[in-house]
Amino acid sequence: MGERAAVEAAVTEAEEAAVDEPLGVGIGWRPEIDLTVERLEGVDFVEVIAENVRPDRLPESLRVLRARGVPVIPHGVGLGVGGAEPPDPDRLAHLAACAQALGAPLVSEHLAFVRAGGMEAGHLLPVPRTREALRVVVDNVRRAQDALEVPLALENVAALFGWPQDEMTEAEFLGGLVEATGVKLLVDVANLYTNEVNLGLRAVDALDVLPLSELAYVHVAGGHAHGGVWHDTHTDHVPDEVLAILSELCARVDPPGVLLEWDADYPSDESLQSELDRIRKAMVRD
Amino acid sequence: MTDLDRRPPEAARETGPGHDVVGAAGPGQGAGHDVVGAAGPGQGAGGAAGSDARAELARAQAELLAALVAGGRAPEGFDEERLRIQTSSLIAKRRGVVARLRPDLLRALGGDFAAEFAAYADGRPKPSGGSRADARDFAEALRAAGRIAGEPAPRARRWWARLTRRRTG
Numbered sequence: 089m090g091e092r093a094a095v096e097a098a099v100t101e102a103e104e105a106a107v108d109e110p111l112g113v114g115i116g117w118r119p120e121i122d123l124t125v126e127r128l129e130g131v132d133f134v135e136v137i138a139e140n141v142r143p144d145r146l147p148e149s150l151r152v153l154r155a156r157g158v159p160v161i162p163h164g165v166g167l168g169v170g171g172a173e174p175p176d177p178d179r180l181a182h183l184a185a186c187a188q189a190l191g192a193p194l195v196s197e198h199l200a201f202v203r204a205g206g207m208e209a210g211h212l213l214p215v216p217r218t219r220e221a222l223r224v225v226v227d228n229v230r231r232a233q234d235a236l237e238v239p240l241a242l243e244n245v246a247a248l249f250g251w252p253q254d255e256m257t258e259a260e261f262l263g264g265l266v267e268a269t270g271v272k273l274l275v276d277v278a279n280l281y282t283n284e285v286n287l288g289l290r291a292v293d294a295l296d297v298l299p300l301s302e303l304a305y306v307h308v309a310g311g312h313a314h315g316g317v318w319h320d321t322h323t324d325h326v327p328d329e330v331l332a333i334l335s336e337l338c339a340r341v342d343p344p345g346v347l348l349e350w351d352a353d354y355p356s357d358e359s360l361q362s363e364l365d366r367i368r369k370a371m372v373r374d
Numbered sequence: 375m376t377d378l379d380r381r382p383p384e385a386a387r388e389t390g391p392g393h394d395v396v397g398a399a400g401p402g403q404g405a406g407h408d409v410v411g412a413a414g415p416g417q418g419a420g421g422a423a424g425s426d427a428r429a430e431l432a433r434a435q436a437e438l439l440a441a442l443v444a445g446g447r448a449p450e451g452f453d454e455e456r457l458r459i460q461t462s463s464l465i466a467k468r469r470g471v472v473a474r475l476r477p478d479l480l481r482a483l484g485g486d487f488a489a490e491f492a493a494y495a496d497g498r499p500k501p502s503g504g505s506r507a508d509a510r511d512f513a514e515a516l517r518a519a520g521r522i523a524g525e526p527a528p529r530a531r532r533w534w535a536r537l538t539r540r541r542t543g
Contacts, residue, residue: 172432205436207443210468210500213460216434220427248460252451253434317459352470 111159111193111305111345113368115360116322121350122149124357130364131158133305135196135347138162138182143189154191161305162186162195168202169228169242170215180235187238194304196241196274197232199225199262216251217261222268225261229269241272241304244294246282246320257289259297266299273298276307277333278320278349285318291333295340305345308334308367322351326363331370338371346371445497465495471505472512479513482522490521 112132117125119140125131126149134153141147141162150160167179187195200212215221233240242265244258256264265271275298280291308331310324326348337343348363440446442461448454469491473480483490494515501507516522 172428172435201435204432204439207436207439207499208502209439209443210464213435213439213442216431221431224427224431248463249453249456251434251438319463352474 109159109193111161111347113364113371114305114345114347115364116163116347116349116351117150117153117160118351118354119147119149120352121354121360122147124354124360125149126152127357128361128364130368133159133161133345133347135161135163135349136186136190138164138186138195139166141186143182143185146189150190159193160190161192162190164195164197165212166202167197167232168200169197169232170199170221170225171201171203171228172224175228175232175235177235180232183232184236187236192238194239194241194272195236196243196304198243198245199258199265200245212245214245214247214249214251214258215261217254217256217258218251219255222256222261222264226265226268229265229271233269233271239272239304241274243274243276243307244279244298246276246279246286248286248317250287257294257297258283259294263297263299266302271302272304273300273302274304274307275300275337275343276309277337278307278309278311278322278326278330280333281327281330282311282318282320285313292336295333295337300337300341303341303343305347306334306337306343307347307349309349322349323353325355325359326366331366334367334370343371439499443497443499464500465492468495468500468505468508472509475505475509476513479509479516479522483516490516 113130114133114135115125115128115131117134117136125134134150136150141150154160162183164179164183167175167183169175183195183197186192198212199215201215202209202212215225229240229242242262244262247258262273266273275295277291280294283289283294284291308326309320309322310326310330311318311320311322312324313319334346346367348360348367350360350363354360434449437446437449438452438457441448441452441457443464448457469488472491473487480487491512494512498511501511503510513522517524
């Protein structure tokens with residue numbers, strides 16, 4: 089059997105094994121650290137930015153990981169399910185194709201809007217958390233779910249501001265979405281920390297309200313403080329405060345997966361390995 | 375297999391690292407699009423998200439985004455200092471991606487890179503073609519201002535742009 093055929097066969101086998109199993113500890117796969125991710129010890133699953141791959145031309149590194157049985161989750165950043173328009177069918181089709189090509193157990197995106205009025209934000213912006221907006225986002229999420237063959241998980245975002253119209257917290261809004269649509273949760277504890285520092289919203293309060301029984305997995309990341317504001321840059325070591333929130337979460341629920349996000353200014357392989365080890369330690373219940 | 379065989383594919387190289395919100399279908403997308411959300415088959419409850427709710431959300435988000443990326447006035451009730459921080463953060467994010475895509479510009483501008491990018495991006499939303507279009511537009515602005523020399527770069531279409539072209543063209 090040629091190498092390619094062997095990879096194909098292994099991918100099919102791993103595909104069947106991936107569903108409904110705990111994800112474990114993982115790291116965001118990025119092209120810049122592809123070989124590092126393959127070499128790191130104890131990478132149980134990875135995520136790939138969905139907009140950065142073509143399902144018909146998957147990076148060789150992802151194929152190698154899949155052949156090893158490592159689940160790969162497409163993580164979208166451009167859908168804008170919190171936007172005023174129904175989610176773009178082309179973007180949904182792309183997410184679905186990524187999930188299929190990768191044999192992914194689920195797809196994740198964000199509770200955010202990324203464009204409006206013909207303009208691109210270039211990043212994830214918080215949705216006004218009103219009952220009216222919730223109805224729109226519920227409809228958007230249902231449309232997304234209809235287009236995907238695997239479950240969708242939505243992530244809480246890091247915000248630098250709140251809307252004056254806000255009637256509920258982000259945790260309450262996500263709770264409403266879960267209740268209405270059955271969408272899964274991707275809880276980013278670094279984003280909870282960011283909102284605690286920048287907006288005074290206590291992370292533990294969010295953990296108390298979020299329906300953690302619907303947790304798909306968790307994000308962990310580092311950032312830096314600048315002028316009293318925490319910037320969730322994914323370019324630095326995870327601060328102890330973020331790991332403390334992870335521990336708080338693990339005291340409430342056994343998370344199916346926890347994934348480190350590191351997006352630029354990559355450190356040494358040893359440094360990334362040590363970050364994964366710190367995450368594992370923080371997950372151990374007292 | 376050697377490491378040389380394992381170069382990232384074109385798509386991944388082009389779009390660059392991290393959480394780059396890429397490849398929008400650009401301005402005008404709304405025109406041919408089902409903006410007000412007539413609920414599809416089997417989406418009875420979707421009717422709850424009627425045209426009024428969508429229209430109001432669209433208005434509010436567009437007004438805020440204009441303030442954040444297009445030099446618009448801050449909508450009433452927002453903390454204006456917070457919006458300024460968000461604006462700077464969005465520009466810094468764009469700048470970081472452009473710096474990685476165009477190390478030549480980073481070298482050419484040296485310590486002026488951040489200020490030059492801020493001057494370019496101030497009040498100018500990220501183009502619909504994503505970060506590569508942003509990098510190209512920045513380079514064009516620098517050429518037009520005489521800050522760098524050279525010929526305009528050819529406009530290479532990204533795969534995502536091809537995919538969504540029918541919406542914009």
